Amino acid sequence: MSASFNFPSIYNFPPFFTRQPNNQVLNSQLANWSNLIINYCEFHRIWVINNAGNIKSSSGSFDDELFHNHKINRKLNNEMFVEIFNYMLQNNLIEIFNNDILNNFNIANTNMNVNKSKNSSKVNYIVYWKKPEEWAQLILDWVEKNGKSNSILTLYELTQNLSIKKEPFYGLHPFILLKSLKILSSDNRAKLMKDDNGQVVGVKIV
């Protein structure tokens, strides 16, 4: 990790790591956690986080600083993880990652960023620091600006090609890419191209 993330002051407040009994306070605590997670993931371009707070990304693995403040020796317990992720699920900030959705989706390194675990109690969450709708719009804008309308683009071109290195959706997780393309497709702005095996290989955006 090159630059370091600037943690908010509440991160150094020890009770932030203990579940608060007052409901109103708890809600604001969860909102603060949710913001922190989103901002942290956006800063480090993290797509996937598991229900124990483990983060893996293409740029290597992260230490546990997000959920474990070593300076004040406080960390989140499982009960709080459940609360926080439920809160984020309810607010559509994360979504449970389902590998099946990608089985029909042909893109290089499909398994990137996903913590492979034999332990079935581990759940992976996709983190939406931008909503799928926003990603869809960004892709659409780029296609229009670069005169790629009506031409077929491979999924690789859309997210992995070096020519788009400066675009925000460079390296976009395939799960989010598929979600975004489906949104475009349901708006009749995109047509998904499948190969003989029914795998999505490309897309035509109109």
Add this chain to the structure above:
Amino acid sequence: MNRKLGLASFQNNEDEFSKISSQLIQQQSNLLSDQLKLFQENLINFAKKYNNEIKNNPDFSRNFYKLCLSIGVDPLAASISVKTTTTTNTNTHQKKNLWSNLILNDNDEEFYNELSVKIIEICRQTSNLNGGLISIKNLLNYLNDPSNPNKIENLVENDIIISINKIKILNPNFKIINNGNENLISSLSIELNSDQNQILVICKIIKFVTVRILMDNFKWSRLRSQQVLNSMVEKGFLWIDTQDDNDQTAYWDPSWI
């Protein structure tokens, strides 16, 4: 001695020129600022002398404003969010603008109304964090937060008190509570009893309390200590921390966030 030839010979001269020009600019700007000071003094004297007239005679005040505007001083705009405080004495409240304390009383109103709105906003935003209890010091920190684009310069405690007194008229739940150590603003209908007060005071000093600390320092019974702490957690005044080293629940004042 090496004499530089060609273009290089101008090198030194350029330095000289820039030195002289910066001197000239400095002189001019000093002169101008002196003149401006003088003019402002005169204007203030004028405003002092004709204070009542300006206030009471709309024609006169309009002309006076015109005069201010024509020399590039906007008496209305300048006084809303700019405030020059030259003294650290919080009791003498300095007005925002050189002559606003002489004439523009309506502007004062506007300033404090604006401030009131901001105070209410912050109290609302933070009430889930702190149970509707915020110290004036904390509030000033929010208002002076450099990341806040609408921050107001040089606010002092007295400004807050004036605004709260205004808000109080509209919403009696807003009030200033003095806990012996500092002034707190409560934005919900909150009554603090003396036990709760004492805890807030001690939290200001040592950040958090435990049942043990209360028993040792105040000679309270375990039951009483626990009960007061529970009631304060229930109301959102304190946050609990169960990961403290001494195995006791620590109770924190959220103003330490």
